Amino acid sequence: MILFYKENRVAKTPVDALKRVLSHFREIKVYGGSCSREKVLEKARFDADGCHTFIYTWDVYKTVKIRGRILGNCTIDYRKILNCGLSHYYMDGEDEFAKTNNSLLDAILTYVGRLADFVRESEIANRDNIVSYLVRFKDEPAQNLEEALQRILVINQIQWQMGHILVGLGRLDYCLDGYVEEETKAKRLLTEFFSLLHKYYTIKSNALMGDTGQIVILGGRTEEGECFTNNYTQLMIETIQELQIPDPKVLLRVNRDMEDAAWTDIIHVMSSNTGSPLISNDDEIIEHMVSFGYEREDANNYITSACWEPIAGNCYEQNNIISLNYLEPFERISKRHDLQKIDTFDRLMKLYYEELKGYIESITGYLDTLKWEKDPLYSMFDENARRCRRDVSTGGSKYNNYGILTVAMANAVNSLNNIRELVFEKKLYTYEELDSCRRANFKNHEAEYLLLKNADKKWGHDEDEVCSFVNQITEKTQIFLDAYENPLGGGVKFGLSSPHYIMNSVDYPASFDGRRKGEPFSVHISSGEGIAYTELMNFASKLDYSGKRFNGNVVDFMVMPALVKQNIAQFVQLIKVSLLQGCCQLQANVIDAATLILAKNNPNDFPNLIVRVWGFNAYFNELPEEYKDYLIERARQNEAAFN
């Protein structure tokens, strides 16, 4: 079913998708029971499509039966795997953890041996070297860039083969530091490396085409806190940019110590419109992680889950489990309270917080029910899990926090402001009357709809009053989450970004900000019509991301290509100052509405048009229509600020 679902997203018709899946029907096998992982590794078949210098292969028709939820959005620490052979991961002892570990490791080594045999018999140009790399994988460290990249590819493909989703790539420039290679050759190797990672794009894509989780983290700081970049940082950005493919995507960690030339390079890359890089501000994020409870060296070495949620390197925290919807308290108020008694704004806010608290309790209740699939693979590579001989799925990692996301904060803030003005200041309606219009989806209430829709939207404006109002709501959120300890022994964190601004808005009732039923929620920290970039950035800078609030806070903006290309210095200044002022993360779509409309109407003329969706890049043509329309609408709103 999953294969059909994924194939159907790119097939011309559902029948074509079905035919494609059925043509492989005999190969499809789901392995359950004990040693299911070992069986998959034993039976997985290999292919050499697209392989010249490396082998990269995943038998998408063989998988492990997943009973609970499998850990996703994770990145194995590739550095250790490069520095020692796989046999290093064998464990002494007869306990269950060690036995499971050693059994899986046996299977991996057998799998790598089979892979070497396959390559030996293949026509792959670089087969002799690949075979020697695979043989050396057991006991030797990787000696050069080519061998290191091959090793990463093998470990990567094993994760996909085990049924993991959204498999990250980690700090690639950092983990390859020390491998000296001539630039032309390095670029050639990286080009094939990234192309191969793109090989199973359709099947790797999760919620939408492009949502693969293949995120490359570049730049940043060393564990000791030194500013880090090397030759591979820029080379990888360039290579991905030149490939003009949406995936893998780049997250670039930046800090105040970076040189001006590096900022200019970033803006040039952004202006090429491949959706990358997402810019992540170390100066803010590391400090928030430390005050949350991460050790500084782990915070310095942070990576992110599939999109933007910061996570300590070398652990397997689940960071994007569910989205909290800030409009939900309004629904609860409607259902549970006597609306006639809401006679002051303070009374409304009291009820809003009361219902937010109840709603959060239902979310934490849900978190308690989660059962994670045992994960001997990730446990094998987790130092802490090995030390305490406890699977990462049951809390074996050094950090075991849960991350949740939030949607519709902008809609909620604008709603509350509209209510304050129309109900309690101008007294044009009672709360009950306005709520009744909303619940009717404004049917026969067009005047009220226009009044709400055309009201000055407060979200995104850099007024102290607005920012402190948002901070007050997030402060309450973290207070309500304060006592929660998840079943793995960790806490919970959240942020103002989410992939669910369309998924969770389908059929969701209308809201007081003039949003009709089913219309999308606002995206991350973004602005509506007529708000200048500087204003949005000031607004985002004044939001409080401390405490539990650092789990992804992305300022998401649209830019007309000509504007950024003709004003590189101004955009350097904009981004640099925004980050210095306290913005956590930034991403942009450098595209104009006219191009998007043309591409929607004439998809064949724009086969390679790439856009940024919630935290990944995708071909515009492959997106569902509602995502295309929302991007067009947002581009139009952005352009209105300049006309």
Place this chain on the structure above:
Amino acid sequence: MKLRLTSIQRFSVHDGPGIRTTLFAKGCSIRCPWCANPENLSHEIQKYCTESGVWKQYGEDYSIEQVFDICMKDKNFYGADGGITASGGEALLQAKPLAELFKRLKEEQIGCCLETSLYAPEKNLELLRNYLDYIYVDMKVLDEERADDILNAPLQLYEKNLKYLFSAFPREKICIRIPLVDEMTFTEKNINVISEHLKNFQPSKCEIFSVHNLGSAKYATLNLAYHKFRKITEEELLKVKGYLQKQSGNTCFVIH
């Protein structure tokens, strides 16, 4: 003392160096038929109805304090190059409150720029003299037989102010902007006169551009007749650029 503005545009990148906040003054002393901002012509506050039926108004009176506070919001973004640009309409017509504002901004080390047609009393320019870091000056219709009629203003005033400007400010602070409009500014005779002026005054920089036709919706809200002009081609722009550079020795840029 108030400033009457139609809008305050933050993150403005077309009205001077760096990141700027541009103040669009309401009220103008000339009537360019190609004007893209007709809401800035009259000094009076004008009410209008949007397409969605909402009543709004062009123009609002701001205290100096209010404008100063808005300008200060982006202080960190201005850096060494950016700052505030007074545009319009004709910002010089509100020179007194503008001088007050610029004085305060200069105390904060924020750069101040003026975009002007120079159709304003000379004393107004004097009022701003101490505060301006950069000045954009329009060069439109200089053909004395047609200027007064097309712009509905005396060319003499412009010429006088232009002389004053170049005597009061170093040429490095002055950029000439030439909108090319078919049969208006884009005539052989007018280009020749412009060329003579450039040769005489030697500004540091000269920008030429074709006017766009983006203002039609605003004309409709004001019940004003809208004149559409042929877009000057890239080839024509480059030809004028080459000619002006050769004749005057000035550095010219085509901007879009």
